[in-house]
Amino acid sequence: MIPHESAVGRAFKRDPEQAPTEDVRERVLELEAQGEWIVHRVPDDVVLLDTKYGRKKKIPLRHTWHHKSCGQCGHIPGYSTSIFWLHRKLGLDYDDPRDQTSCTAWNYYASATSNSAAQAAVAVRNFAAAYQTGYYPIIHCGTSYGHYKEVREELLRHPELRKEVREIMAKLGKPLVMPEEIVHYSEWVYAIRNELAVRKVLDLSTITVTVHPACHYYKLVQEDAIYDPDIYGGQRTAVVTGVATALGAKVADYSTWFDCCGFGFRHILVQRDFSRSFAVQRKINVMREEANPDVTLTHDTGCVTTLDKSQFAAKAHEQFAGKPDVPVMSEAQFAALALGAHPYRVAQLHWHAADYRPLLEKMGIDWQARWAEFEADLERLRRGEVQYLTWDEVDAGPGPAPVLKPFETARGVAVVVAEEGRKA
Numbered sequence: 001m002i003p004h005e006s007a008v009g010r011a012f013k014r015d016p017e018q019a020p021t022e023d024v025r026e027r028v029l030e031l032e033a034q035g036e037w038i039v040h041r042v043p044d045d046v047v048l049l050d051t052k053y054g055r056k057k058k059i060p061l062r063h064t065w066h067h068k069s070c071g072q073c074g075h076i077p078g079y080s081t082s083i084f085w086l087h088r089k090l091g092l093d094y095d096d097p098r099d100q101t102s103c104t105a106w107n108y109y110a111s112a113t114s115n116s117a118a119q120a121a122v123a124v125r126n127f128a129a130a131y132q133t134g135y136y137p138i139i140h141c142g143t144s145y146g147h148y149k150e151v152r153e154e155l156l157r158h159p160e161l162r163k164e165v166r167e168i169m170a171k172l173g174k175p176l177v178m179p180e181e182i183v184h185y186s187e188w189v190y191a192i193r194n195e196l197a198v199r200k201v202l203d204l205s206t207i208t209v210t211v212h213p214a215c216h217y218y219k220l221v222q223e224d225a226i227y228d229p230d231i232y233g234g235q236r237t238a239v240v241t242g243v244a245t246a247l248g249a250k251v252a253d254y255s256t257w258f259d260c261c262g263f264g265f266r267h268i269l270v271q272r273d274f275s276r277s278f279a280v281q282r283k284i285n286v287m288r289e290e291a292n293p294d295v296t297l298t299h300d301t302g303c304v305t306t307l308d309k310s311q312f313a314a315k316a317h318e319q320f321a322g323k324p325d326v327p328v329m330s331e332a333q334f335a336a337l338a339l340g341a342h343p344y345r346v347a348q349l350h351w352h353a354a355d356y357r358p359l360l361e362k363m364g365i366d367w368q369a370r371w372a373e374f375e376a377d378l379e380r381l382r383r384g385e386v387q388y389l390t391w392d393e394v395d396a397g398p399g400p401a402p403v404l405k406p407f408e409t410a411r412g413v414a415v416v417v418a419e420e421g422r423k424a
Contacts, residue, residue, distance in 0.1 A: 012234045014054030014227075021223045023055060027156050028178050036162055037176040040131045042183075047191035049226045052218075052237075057226065058181050059191040060138070062092040065130035066185075069141035069301045070102045076304055078348025079329075080140060082336040083185055085346050088391060089339060090195055095135040100126055105147040116154060117164040123151040124165050128174035138183050142300030145184040146220030152182060153221070184217060186299035187226055189332055190239040193246035200338040202363050204249040209334075210293040210326075211240045211251060212283065212307060214300035215260050240299050240331045247338050252291035256282050262310060263302035279310035284326050295359050297331045304328055309353045325354035343367060344374035345394040 016023070032039040042058040049057050064087075072079040087094045104122045107114045130137040139145040155162050155178070166176045189196075218225035218237040228238035231245075236257070244251050262279030264271075284307060287293055298304055308328035314320035333347045343349050343365060349356045350371075360367040377393075380386050 012229075014050065014052075014229075014234070016054045019053035019055065019223060021053070024152065024156055025180065028152070028180065031156070031162075031178075036159075037166075037178050038131065040127065040136065040177050040179045042180050043136055049187065049191060050228065052223050052225055052227050055223070057183075057187070057224070059183060059187050060136045061188075061191065062087075062094070063135055064092075064138045064188070065095045065097055065133055065135035067100055067103075067126055067130075067137050067139040067141075067144060068096075069144065072140055072301050076301070076308075076330075076348070076351055078333055078346065078351060079301070079304065081346055081348060082330065082332040082341065083140065083189075085336050085341050085394075086189070086192075086196070086332060086339070089199065090192065095133055097129065097133065099129050103141070103144040103147055105141075105143045108147055108150075109143070116158075116161055117168065119147075120151050120155055120161060120165045121168040123148050124155075124169060124176060124178075125172060125174060127177040127179055128169060128172075130179075131175070131177040136183075137179055138185050138188055140185050140301075142184065142186075142214040142216040143302060145182065146216035149182050149221040149224060152178065182224070184239075184299070186217065186239040186243075186331065189335060190226060190242050193243045196243070196335050196339060197246045197248070200247055201340040202338050202365070204247050204338060204363065207249045207295065207359075207363060208291065208293045209244045209249045209251050210254055210287045210291050210296045211244065211257070212261055212296060212298040212303055213237050213240065213257065214298055214303050216300060216302075240297050243331045243335060244297055247335060249334075252293055254287045254290040256286045259283060261298070261303040261306045263306040273313075275306060276310040276313040279306050280314040280320065283307060284311060284314075285320070285323075288323065288326055293326060294362055295334065295356075296326055296328045297334055298328065299331055304330055311354045324358070327352065327354045327356035327359045329356070337363065337365065340395075342373070342394055343370050345377065345389060350374075 028039055031037055043060045043063045045061040045063070046058040047061065049059055051057050066080075066083070068080050084094065084096060101122060103126070104114060104119045108119055127137060139148065155165065162176065169176050213236060217239075225237045226239050227234050227236075228242060231238040231241050241251050259282050260278070261283060262275040264275060267275045284296075287296060296307060298307065311325055329347070329349070329352065333349075336347055337343060341347055343360055357367050377389060
């Protein structure tokens with residue numbers, strides 16, 4: 001258990017019957033029964049996790065359709081690659097779709113120049129695309145995840161909006177679909193954390209981690225986020241912290257954990273200097289002074305980007321001159337490294353701005369040798385010998401099926417998974 005002074009003497013009792021919000025999933029199923037839409041059911045192989053108010057959330061283990069993040073693909077591609085690498089290492093099949101569109105959260109949160117029907121139609125089109133493949137959607141970006149949950153709320157409460165979106169879908173030749181659960185990738189990583197722990201090849205006991213919980217994951221539609229009484233007494237979302245501790249790292253606390261990373265969405269567009277200053281002064285510098293971490297882990301596109309790439313700006317100020325960088329990455333990248341993933345072929349840390357090399361050295365990774373291998377890959381590409389690197393070349397062929405039978409939820413409730421050796 002990870003203690004925290006604010007949790008001492010307090011008990012947050014989870015009782016779904018006393019939850020201050022309704023369980024919207026019940027209404028989702030009611031609307032299906034009324035013929036309003038199709039509900040995309042979660043596949044059979046699931047882990048049941050506790051949400052903030054004690055309701056159970058189904059997290060699919062395999063047969064997942066990955067709604068990628070525009071910011072991850074454009075700025076931190078090792079984020080998505082690490083998620084896929086973990087699926088392959090555990091022998092869990094997935095779909096990396098080519099017909100996914102970006103979400104509309106940039107417009108929704110930053111400029112508000114669109115309209116409700118357009119916002120909802122983009123979300124539903126992606127849900128329908130997943131449904132038509134038979135694979136279940138998992139969302140990589142915390143902002144897309146939060147935005148889609150708010151879209152679900154709007155569609156639940158406004159029949160006229162459902163009618164507009166249904167007409168748009170008809171023109172696209174797609175049905176009106178709503179997933180049974182809206183699932184974030186970090187919930188999947190948390191669900192398999194014990195599987196990752198038995199497969200790790202690095203000793204992380206000397207690694208100190210600070211965690212930035214992403215606002216758009218647990219502050220938007222907060223009752224849907226995952227919590228665990230063994231993580232800060234259930235006072236904070238459990239997903240990233242639970243993964244780090246399962247891998248054997250030490251999680252250190254700091255006073256501004258609740259603060260935004262600085263991205264703020266509109267701020268990053270119109271007040272970028274404010275975002276950079278906030279990221280450094282309210283987050284990175286506080287972590288450095290109070291916890292002295294080897295790495296900061298988070299689980300959203302904007303958070304990784306802002307906390308990582310804002311640190312260069314502070315170097316121009318005397319008060320921060322000479323202070324070491326704090327490397328920032330997703331918990332998926334950190335987990336992949338712990339399981340032996342290549343830091344450049346898979347985690348692609350060369351896209352990150354803060355100096356990550358001291359971390360790799362402390363983890364026992366020879367970054368110089370790995371960089372030489374990566375440069376050799378680039379030379380092969382330049383000579384036209386290959387067009388791209390395959391999964392086999394980056395050591396991510398299908399691994400063994402999950403070895404822990406059954407999987408366990410955060411509170412020890414067992415659920416059955418597919419038979420060992422099932423083909424991915």
